[in-house]
Amino acid sequence: MAIPPDSLLLEKVARGDEAAFETLFLRYYGQVYGVLFRVLGDRAEAEDLAQEVFLKLHGQRFRQGREHTLGGWLYRVAVNMALNRRRGEDRRDRREEAVAVEDRTLGAGEPPDPAHVALRNEERTLVRLALGELPARSRTCLVLRQAGLSYAEIAQALGVAQSSVGTLLARAEERFRERYLALREEEG
Amino acid sequence: MCIDIGTLRAYWDDELSPPQRAAVAGHLKECEACRDGLVRISALAAETSDVLDCLAPGPAETVTPAVALRAWRERAAVQPSLWQRFRGGFVSMSGGSFLRSWRAAVASLAVLAVVLSLAFTPVGSAAGELLKQFRAEQFAPVTIDPSFTPENAKELNPEDFGTFEARTEPTNQQVASLSEAQGLADFPVRGLQSVPAGLSTTPEMNVSTPAEAAFTFNRAKSTAALANMGIKAQLPDELDGATVRVYVPLNVQQVYAGPEGSKSGLLFAQGKSPTLEMPAVLDTPEMRDLFFALSGMPPEVVDQLRAITSSDTTVPVPVLKGDTSRSVEVDGVQGLLVTHKPATTGIEGPEGTYVVWQKNGVVYVLGGTVSETDLLQAANSLQP
Numbered sequence: 001m002a003i004p005p006d007s008l009l010l011e012k013v014a015r016g017d018e019a020a021f022e023t024l025f026l027r028y029y030g031q032v033y034g035v036l037f038r039v040l041g042d043r044a045e046a047e048d049l050a051q052e053v054f055l056k057l058h059g060q061r062f063r064q065g066r067e068h069t070l071g072g073w074l075y076r077v078a079v080n081m082a083l084n085r086r087r088g089e090d091r092r093d094r095r096e097e098a099v100a101v102e103d104r105t106l107g108a109g110e111p112p113d114p115a116h117v118a119l120r121n122e123e124r125t126l127v128r129l130a131l132g133e134l135p136a137r138s139r140t141c142l143v144l145r146q147a148g149l150s151y152a153e154i155a156q157a158l159g160v161a162q163s164s165v166g167t168l169l170a171r172a173e174e175r176f177r178e179r180y181l182a183l184r185e186e187e188g
Numbered sequence: 189m190c191i192d193i194g195t196l197r198a199y200w201d202d203e204l205s206p207p208q209r210a211a212v213a214g215h216l217k218e219c220e221a222c223r224d225g226l227v228r229i230s231a232l233a234a235e236t237s238d239v240l241d242c243l244a245p246g247p248a249e250t251v252t253p254a255v256a257l258r259a260w261r262e263r264a265a266v267q268p269s270l271w272q273r274f275r276g277g278f279v280s281m282s283g284g285s286f287l288r289s290w291r292a293a294v295a296s297l298a299v300l301a302v303v304l305s306l307a308f309t310p311v312g313s314a315a316g317e318l319l320k321q322f323r324a325e326q327f328a329p330v331t332i333d334p335s336f337t338p339e340n341a342k343e344l345n346p347e348d349f350g351t352f353e354a355r356t357e358p359t360n361q362q363v364a365s366l367s368e369a370q371g372l373a374d375f376p377v378r379g380l381q382s383v384p385a386g387l388s389t390t391p392e393m394n395v396s397t398p399a400e401a402a403f404t405f406n407r408a409k410s411t412a413a414l415a416n417m418g419i420k421a422q423l424p425d426e427l428d429g430a431t432v433r434v435y436v437p438l439n440v441q442q443v444y445a446g447p448e449g450s451k452s453g454l455l456f457a458q459g460k461s462p463t464l465e466m467p468a469v470l471d472t473p474e475m476r477d478l479f480f481a482l483s484g485m486p487p488e489v490v491d492q493l494r495a496i497t498s499s500d501t502t503v504p505v506p507v508l509k510g511d512t513s514r515s516v517e518v519d520g521v522q523g524l525l526v527t528h529k530p531a532t533t534g535i536e537g538p539e540g541t542y543v544v545w546q547k548n549g550v551v552y553v554l555g556g557t558v559s560e561t562d563l564l565q566a567a568n569s570l571q572p
Contacts, residue, residue, distance in 0.1 A: 022257060029253035038243040047251055051260050058264065123242045146240040151203040166203065167194025170229055173236045180239060 006070040013058075025054055028071065032078050035147045039082040039140070041128060049085070053078045072156025075149060079140050079157050126187065130180040138172035145169055191215060191222050193229060200230045322464040325501035325546050327524040329513040330492045332506045348413035350405040358399035358436070362392070369395050369440045375460055375550050382569035383444050384562040387454055391442035396459075399436040404429060421478060426469035436462040446557070454556035454566065461551050505544065518567045521547050527560060543567055 004023070012020035032053055036046035056077055131139045137158055144154045155162040191199075191212060198204050199212045216223055245251075363369045370377045372395050383389055407428035414421045439459025446452030469475075496502050505524055507513045510532035516525045523545030541563050542555025554567050 025257050025260065026253045029251075029256050033251055033256070034245060037245045037249065038240075041243070043245070043249045043251070046245075047256065047259075050251075050256065051263055054260055055264060117246075120242055120246070127239060127242060142236065142240060143243070146237060146243065151198065151201065164194065166196070166198035166201070167192065169201075169233075170193040170197040173232050176236055176239075177232060 010070065021058060024057070024070070028074055029054070031071070031147065031149075032074050035075055035078050035144060035149075036082055038143045038147055039079065040085070041124065045085070049078065049081050052081060069152065069156055071149070071153045075144060075153055075157035076159070079144070083136055083140070126183055127180065130176055130183050133179045134172060134175055138168065138175060141165070141168045142172045142176060190219055191225070193225065196222070196226050196229050197233065200226065200233060322466075322500050324461040324503045324551050326498070326503070326522070327505045327544050327546075328496050328502050329507045329524060329526070330489060330496075330504040331509055332489060348416075349410045350403055352401065352403050354399075354401045356398060356400040359397045361395050361397070363395050363440075364393070366393070369393055373438055373440060375458075377440050378458065378570045378572075379442070380444075380456060380554075380566050380569055381571060382566055383454065384556075384558045384566060386452065387444040387446055387556075387558075389444070391444045391456070394441045394443075396439050396441070398438050400433070402431050402433045404431045419478075424469055426467070430467045430469050432464065432466040432470070434462065434464050444556070452557040454554070454558060454563075457553045458550055460549055461546060516543060516564065518543055518545050518564060519547055519552065519570055521545055523552075523567075525560060525564070 004020075006024065006027075009020040009024050013024065029050065033046055033050045036049050036053075037043065040046050040049070053074060057074065131142065134142075137160075141154060141158060144157055149157070151162050151165040154165050158165075158168075160168065195204070195208070195212060199209065202209075204212065216226065361372075363372070366377055366379050405427050407423055407425065410427065411421065411423055414423075437460040439457055441455065441457045444454040444456075493504060496504060505513070505526065507526055508528070511526060511528050513524060513526045516523055518525075523543050525541065525543045527541040528539060540555060540557040541560050542553060543563060544551070544553045545567075546552070552567075552570075554563060556563070558566075
């Protein structure tokens with residue numbers, strides 16, 4: 001059976017076809033959630049915003065007869081929501097939040113190996129702090145690439161030209177490495 | 189190095205077009221500096237990827253899409269938001285993907301306006317008057333800091349205070365011509381005589397049928413919800429069963445698209461003024477204070493709202509801090525012109541502008557990715 005393309009499904013959604021919407025939901029949920037989780041670091045928050053992204057999609061009407069990169073649209077909405085939620089936190093807040101988030105995560109699941117999880121959470125805290133010191137666009141670019149998005153999707157999500165994604169990534173990586181190493185030094 | 193780092197980075201990710209890729213590969217054979225550059229860049233990419241890998245959701249943090257879908261269905265069903273309900277209404281500019289951000293902006297604006305107008309219960313209406321009606325006759329800008337979004341006030345769940353009911357759901361219908369739209373509308377449908385250069389001269393046309401929704405307060409629920417929020421309030425008995433009714437009449441939208449693939453375009457919407465009715469019991473200074481307190485709006489926004497006179501006919505139009513707004517003469521009346529400046533607001537999206545005005549009971553919104561001059565020229569070209 002042929003896999004229906006996004007554009008066809010979107011047209012059906014516009015006509016009120018709920019089954020088409022469910023197909024799109026199942027197709028993109030994992031990736032959208034993955035992006036949000038990486039940005040926010042909190043399962044409940046990521047789930048909440050992922051739901052909002054799809055509520056927005058549900059009410060959205062795309063123009064018929066045009067090719068839409070739905071992925072790019074979804075990630076853009078997701079990233080903007082996540083950044084809005086994180087806006088205005090200064091470094092100290094971020095540090096506290098980063099630690100608090102990992103504490104919550106630690107308490108929430110049932111980790112097979114607590115020592116391993118504690119180590120991972122410590123690492124996550126450090127990585128988040130380093131990311132937090134990057135400009136929002138660099139930070140987001142790194143996270144989106146890490147979540148497995150293509151350059152085209154990243155470009156659409158960030159609202160930049162596809163040809164500048166490589167440069168953004170390379171610069172962001174340099175900057176991240178610098179901040180990450182400096183923070184590790186500080187932490188001892 | 190002869191090839192820039194961005195291109196090398198994309199080469200490493202296999203994200204170049206085949207001809208670009210071949211050109212880079214050819215150059216690499218010849219150039220040692222670029223080969224070294226590629227080694228450095230790829231090593232850094234791999235190292236960063238290893239470090240960032242810890243952010244990926246672990247097994248206990250993964251959500252099954254099918255489970256999420258069920259949760260979404262439940263949430264969508266209870267989601268009472270005016271946002272969803274009125275999407276198809278007077279501001280729900282359907283059509284044009286180029287207007288995506290505009291549409292979102294204008295739709296959120298309308299929702300906010302409806303929500304805010306609840307705060308606009310004019311104080312001092314005639315004592316015997318049981319029902320107070322609000323119409324859109326004029327528009328006043330209210331500056332809002334972009335970091336404030338209605339999301340910040342989301343703890344306020346309307347369902348905790350009463351029942352939301354979508355009495356009439358709007359439908360959208362494409363029409364082929366103005367005369368077809370006129371056949372459906374109960375007001376004179378007007379068309380633009382002049383459209384800014386570069387835009388299609390044959391608009392896509394849409395008619396949205398009327399929408400009606402009502403919110404009925406439940407006094408016991410409201411008291412409990414307030415108590416939950418730590419507010420002890422003596423609510424008037426008449427609040428129980430008091431219904432706020434919002435009616436958005438039929439409206440016509442025309443979309444003038446820009447060249448294929450561009451994000452430019454112009455949208456023109458027209459429809460009789462939406463109305464909002466509420467019983468006089470909601471029309472007290474105490475209720476208004478309570479609403480402001482609950483809304484979570486920043487004090488400077490509340491101050492601006494309180495400053496608006498003739499609140500039963502004035503729609504507050506949220507304007508982002510950094511955007512500009514001014515009163516203009518348009519179509520022979522006073523309108524409000526708002527221009528979005530992505531650079532100063534920090535909110536991405538195309539630079540664009542819109543003007544909103546009311547004439548003979550019909551509300552007009554014209555907006556798009558054009559200059560203020562072009563926009564006003566188009567607005568003033570309306571058929572009488």
